[in-house]
Amino acid sequence: MTDVVALLREALGERVDTSDPAVDAARADKSGHRAAGRPLAVVHAASVADVQTTMRIATATGTPVVTRGAGTGLAGGANTGAGEIALSVRGMDRVLEVRPDDLLAVVEPGILNADLGRTLAPYGLWWAPDPASREISTVGGNIATGAGGLLCAKYGVVRDAVLALDVVLADGRLISTGHRSVKGVTGYDLTALMIGSEGTLGVVVGATLKLRRLVPGETRTLTALFPDVRTAAAGAAAVTAAGIQPSIMELMDAVSLTAAHALLGLAPPTPGATQLTVQTDGAAAAHEQTEIADILVASGGAVRLAADDAEAAQLWAVRRAMHPAMETLGTALIEDVSVPRSALPAMFDEIARIEAAYGLTIPTVCHAGDGNLHPNFIFEGDEVPAEVWRAADDLFRAAIALGGTLTGEHGIGVLKSRWLADELGEDQWSLQRGIKSVFDPAGILNPGKVFSPQP
Amino acid sequence: MTDVVALLREALGERVDTSDPAVDAARADKSGHRAAGRPLAVVHAASVADVQTTMRIATATGTPVVTRGAGTGLAGGANTGAGEIALSVRGMDRVLEVRPDDLLAVVEPGILNADLGRTLAPYGLWWAPDPASREISTVGGNIATGAGGLLCAKYGVVRDAVLALDVVLADGRLISTGHRSVKGVTGYDLTALMIGSEGTLGVVVGATLKLRRLVPGETRTLTALFPDVRTAAAGAAAVTAAGIQPSIMELMDAVSLTAAHALLGLAPPTPGATQLTVQTDGAAAAHEQTEIADILVASGGAVRLAADDAEAAQLWAVRRAMHPAMETLGTALIEDVSVPRSALPAMFDEIARIEAAYGLTIPTVCHAGDGNLHPNFIFEGDEVPAEVWRAADDLFRAAIALGGTLTGEHGIGVLKSRWLADELGEDQWSLQRGIKSVFDPAGILNPGKVFSPQP
Structure with missing residues (x-):
């Protein structure tokens, strides 16, 4: 194995990093999961040529x-373990x-989503895929996972917002998929195929x-407080069903809301709210704010309209406090199911059922x-208990049964690969494996991710 | 070969059609191209089970x-020739x-685009991919070619408007790709891969x-007459560059406009207009109509605002007369290149160069x-002369050199397959062939299309 590092060093010099901090950092992502073993090295690529080498x-x-x-x-998709090279872009x-x-804009993959936004704003432009992590996550990661964010219902998912990709193949060849024009149907859509492929194809x-x-124009914000989560979910579904498209519509259940209030030092909300x-x-x-307020009041919500941007x-600070608030409750396995909007109340019923059946707080x-x-x-x-995985299994199956999916925007990675075939069916799973083999016949691109049977 | 028809008849009875009119019709599409030889039979599938059988x-x-x-x-993609089964959905x-x-709506593939629109309108809904052929073309064909239409800049391409597909594989197995939720990133995006695959994958x-x-609201229409095509193209590009998004913006060059006026019995336009x-x-x-009018006047256009829907x-009748007007000039090979919007003037320069170089009217x-x-x-x-193909070859290379593609919405079919590798490059072409082999190892799905070397 030393030979590989020596070869990398010979070709790439100081871009090859075997320091403990770099190698240890490459084992983990923000999922809480960590690869077994330590990677051989981290390559800090500075150019397409570095990646090809x-x-x-x-x-x-x-x-x-x-x-x-x-x-x-x-989802652990970029966690790098023993015997592997971590290729940082x-x-x-x-x-x-x-x-x-x-x-259009042409960018390298390592730019942070928020930095891209700041670069584009003076031109009066933006790129819509806007994950909550935009200040710390890259455009390349957004593409690799199909991450999306808060604005997808109104402004589309990642697949809708990428025209072309430059991709280095497993053997170092460079291909360019797509084109710079709005339209183009030349052969198969490899641009779309790469989006969400989590480093397994190139x-x-x-x-x-x-x-x-x-x-153009300003944004308007309101909150609506509901006595229980099912009523709130029904209210949200009613907004969509009424044909009004908010740019963002976020729901926090009672435990989330209480924890966020506590973290921010706000008065506790009504229990259950x-x-x-x-x-x-x-x-x-x-106008849309007024229409939405009327629907949510009719749905049983207590509505508050923000008077200005400061309010x-x-x-929004309450919503943004969600993740740090969860950390005050214990270790969190953050799941990511997605269902048709009309099925939101039913999905919350399933979550309540699972909480009761497994004695968990979710x-x-x-x-x-x-x-x-x-x-x-x-x-x-630190370790996800087996009971939690059983509950998560129950959750995934419920989402799929409602016409949804086990991952809306985080990807499969290593943490969800054992459920992939359940959603796809064996036939489609095999086809996807076949595509993987076309791009990566030797199986060196992120092996053990997405298609592996067990995390 | 009689055995195949006998087997089909045994299983599907009267759905198997070997009549001369049906078999002859299956040889051609609207491209003017016709397959050599006659198909074995046309199967008029009425169900998923028929397709699987x-x-x-x-x-x-x-x-x-x-x-x-x-x-x-x-593009000849659905033309069926000797020894082949035409499977009509x-x-x-x-x-x-x-x-x-x-x-969302769930539909079978054979519904006409316009019939779908009429079904959805009472719900206050529509499906945006809106080809000019919508009264005669199917949703399935729209998906198979990634056809799009007039509204794509504002309302997206087919890939943006399909959530999930049911697909019968080459061996009769049925898979379901995608999901009913807005978001979902479970494995590779086979839904997007199927769109534009022209019957070669399933x-x-x-x-x-x-x-x-x-x-909501009404539409507004204007026309702007320019002294030459380059000025008009620059005007159109200026509208996009100004950040205004019309729902439709169509350009007719001088020969097209003159022919359409003649067909409709209107006074001839100014020569060159x-x-x-x-x-x-x-x-x-x-408001947008006014802004666009100002830009087009500043670009040298003579603008006319339609006073009402009748005007x-x-x-629009002039634009809609385009295809019948072409038929008055001779046989037309309708091409389909696409370029970035800023390159429109340059692309019209290329067309003028090609007209002069080959002595053609385009x-x-x-x-x-x-x-x-x-x-x-x-x-x-009836036959496309070799000189026309040489000019088309020149046209395709010019579009690709400008960052565009040889087909924006018609697909590769049989007529453009010999240029596919030029656009994709040999490496990507080979990957696409590899994907084809994963789905269709025996090569029975629309063989000779898309990837064939020569029409």
Whole structure:
């Protein structure tokens, strides 16, 4: 194995990092999961050529490669273990081109989502895929997982916002998928195939992104407090059913809301109370806010309209406190099921059933505008207890039965791979494995992820 | 070969059609191209089970199958020849489910695009992919080619508007890709992979479509007459560059405009004059119309605002006369290149160069809002002359060099397969062939299309 590191060093010099901190950091992401064993080295790629060199050496030596960005994944997809090279593209963070006239930008994968947003804003442009992690997560990671975020119902998912990709293949060859035009149907859509492929098909080294004009006008925010989570979920579904499209609609259940209030030093909410926080934008923001308020009042909610941006920021601070608030309760396994919006109340019934059946607390936050729920399984210690995995298994099956999926935006990684075949069926799972083999015949691209039978 | 038909008849009875009219019709689409030889039979599938039965027999006997809808393709992709089964799903035209609360519909592939629109309108819903052929083309064909239409710049392409697909594989197994939720990143995006795959990976037998609410308010229409095509293209590009998004923006060059006027009995336009026709919609339609008018006047256009819907219909009638008007000039090979919007003037320069170099007339209509051009190569007779193919070759290379593609929405089929590797590069072409082999190891799904070296 020393030979591989020696070959990398010979070709890439100081970009090859075997220091303890770098190697240890590459074992983990933000899921709480950590790879067994330590990677051989971290390669800090600074160019497409660096990535190609790394992949050529990996292919020549049969060494597995795990591509990493900022390491903010929530499914263990970028965790790198024994005998593997961690290929970091975090340093490839340039914006190569911004074209307001064609509504596109060409970027390297390592740029942070928020940094891209700040680069585009002076042009009056933005890239819509907007994960909650945008200040710490990369565009490449967003593409690799199909991460999305809060705005997907109104502004689309990652697949809708990428025109073309530059990809280094397992053996170091470079291909360019897609094109710079709005339309194009030349053969199979490999751009879409790469999105969400979690480093198993190639290394994304460049992306041509489809941009939007910044939405003119101001945003409006309201909250609605409901006596229980099911009523709140029904209220959110009623907004969608009424044909109104908020830009963001977030639900916090009672345990989440109480924990967030406690963390922020706010008065505790009414026991059992669940909150929706809703943002509208664009020319009709104020009108839509009124319409949504009427629907939520009719659904049993107590509505508060933010008078100004400062008050809106206060209301959103509660939602943003969700993850740190969960850490005050114990260790959290953050799940990511997604269901059709009309099925939100039924999905919350399932969560309540699972809480009772397994004796667990599962505080849940939900992108209610698009039906994506993040149930947090709270436990003590570092290892996910078997009982929690059994409850999660129950949760995944419930979401699939409601027409949904076991992951809306976090990906499969290593933590959910044992359920992949349940959702896809064996036939489709085998086809996907076949595609993987076409791109990676030697099986060196992120092996053991996505398709592995057991985390 | 008689055995195959006998097996089909035994299993499917009268759904197996060997009549001369049916078999002859299956040889052609709307491209003007016709397959050599006659198919074995046309199977008029009425159910998923019929499709599965057909594919099982095809696999057992090694018989090629070409899936067809309404036969309105423009690249020969569904043309069925000697020794092949034409599998028609045109009769599978039911709307199985409409869910306004989840903004989705589940349909069979054979429904016409316009019939789907008429079914959805009473719910206040529509499906955005809206080809010009919507009255005669099917949803399944729209998905199989990634056809799109006039509204793509504002309302997205087919890939953005399909949530899930039911697909019968080459050996008759049925898989379901995607899900009913807005988000979902479970493994590779086989839904996107199927879109535009032109019958080479499987048979789409059901589709879960992502719907939109009907856009409230009225539409506004204007035309702008320019002294030449380059000025008009620059005007269209200026609209996009100014950050205004019309719902439709169509360009007709001088020859097209003159022919359409002649067909409709209108006074001939000024020689050389090129016309933009622009529609705005939504709450800001009137305001955007004014903004666009100002930009087009500043770009050298003579603008006419439609006073009402009746006048707007008159203006659009000129654009709609394009294809019949071309038929008055001779036989037309309708091409389909697409470029970034800022490159539209440069692409028209290339068309003028090619016209001069090859001594051809190439009247061109263009979806100027999204950069998709349809140059019509006019010639006499039924066979495309070699000189026209040489000029088309020149055209394709020019579009690719400008960052575009040789097909924006018609697909590769048989007519463009010899240029596919030029655009993709040999490495990506080989990967796509590899994917094809995973889905269709025996090579019975639409063989000779997309990847074939020569039409």
